[in-house]
Amino acid sequence: MDVIELKKEIIEYSKTIGIDKIGFASADPFVELKERLRQQQQLGYQSGFEEPDIEKRTNPSLLLCEAKSIISIALAYPSKMKNAPRSTKEARRGIFCRASWGRDYHDILRERLKKLEDFILAKVPNAKVKSMVDTGELADRAVAERAGIGWSGKNCSIITPEFGSYVYLGEMITTIPFPPDVPIENRCGTCTRCIEACPTGALVQGGQLNSQRCIAFLTQTKGFLADEFRDKIGNRLYGCDTCQTVCPENKGKDFHLHPEMEPDPEVVKPLLKPLLHITNREFKEKFGLISGSWRGKKPIQRNAILALAHYKDKTAIPDLVQLLKEDSRPVIRGTAAWALGKIGDDSVIPVLEQAQQNEKEEEVLREIEKGLQMLYAQRKK
Known part of the structure; x- marks a missing residue:
């Protein structure tokens, strides 16, 4: 041979x-x-x-x-x-990272x-x-x-x-002993744009990532997101492209070589409010073919709530109130309560106070309290 x-x-x-x-x-x-x-x-x-x-x-x-x-x-x-x-x-719309298009x-x-x-x-x-x-x-x-x-x-x-x-x-x-190719010389040089641009400081230094702080990882978790990261998520539903988009080596790079990789704009940049009430079947039908669906709908819905809070979208208040009152999942109820504190005004206080009386889950109660404290502070101002 x-x-x-x-x-x-x-x-x-x-x-x-x-x-x-x-x-x-x-x-x-x-x-x-x-x-x-x-x-x-x-x-x-x-x-x-x-x-x-x-x-x-x-x-x-x-x-x-x-x-x-x-x-x-x-x-x-x-x-x-x-x-x-x-x-x-x-x-308002959210976004899936390019690797999920x-x-x-x-x-x-x-x-x-x-x-x-x-x-x-x-x-x-x-x-x-x-x-x-x-x-x-x-x-x-x-x-x-x-x-x-x-x-x-x-x-x-x-x-x-x-x-x-x-x-x-x-x-x-x-098992075939092919002659190896030669590695390419690193061209990053003194550039540190990706490190400086990382929203959460996940790039500890060049080539070293703390995945626990990386937004790409955080968007895929299923529990409550730590407070320090909630405002950093922005409108990201899955993944993060910041360290790629700021890279000088990526400037002008855009290749459409594979039809199956072309994004459906309504799938990868979806409206946020409809995501809050999507059923499992609807989620699979719309998002099932993209890689960003692998963790199921809960992380995407949690991130959609955080995105609405990021936008301070008051039109989402009725949807968030419904989630707080009716959703069976503590993470969704609690995140909705926090978002209501971020978006709402005095009219939301009675809703959160009533939820506080009815709620049994400790984690959700903590989120309701955070929401109320934001609204009380706003009232004082």
Whole structure:
């Protein structure tokens, strides 16, 4: 088997199936990454969504016996939306981050990787392969960096010269010893725009993220959001793009190469008030195909309430009162109570005081008290 010729054939084939960039890396253990991950774990900076076993995240041979190399792929996604609806005073809208535009990228990348697997196994039937996307054990960015797809930016994203950081990543471990590609030189230099722009200070320093403070992570949590983050969420329903949009390497980067990645404006920039009363079935029908729906409707609804509070949208008061009185979920009742304190006036005080009498959940009672204190303070002014 001529692995150099096979590599060329794979690169050519990848272009025909909608892979925008491909790179090859050795399957040696990621020694430096292991130490960084241990440090992140000790500092409590991990999100909890990652593979917990650091050995599996850094040693490809534990995932595929006799692993020799890893193929890394990247697909570019759009950074600009065509015909984006405007958020108006009468009809406020939320936003899903760009990585949740179009069809769920996990499915798109798995389809590309499956085609690549089939092509390779047709050429080398006795080879073994194992593919993964995002939710797999390996760290996508570490693989992509080693394979020369891009460099690891200070914003903790892989930045490619061609597409900026607006790329989805996937990889395939294989028993074929492909010659590795050369990593790309880091071009971040002295720039610290992403660190300075992070709304919550989650970028501790260049290349180090405290996931527990990252808005992208916070929007996916299901409980009450800590007070310090509520005003920082803005109108974000899922994810955060700030550290990407301020990056000079992303200036002018907007690629529309894959029709299935094109956003439906009404899905990724939806009206906020209708979200408050959406049923599970309606939620699945409207949002089920995008990656931002994976945690279900509760985090999205909680974030919609916070967005309405951010806008101080008084037209939402009747909706929030209804949630406070009728919703069975403490997080939604409590967040609605807090939002009423943020948005409302004296007319809301009796509503919160009545809810205080009826409520049994301690966490919700604390939120009602916060709401009342905001309104009492406003009355004094």
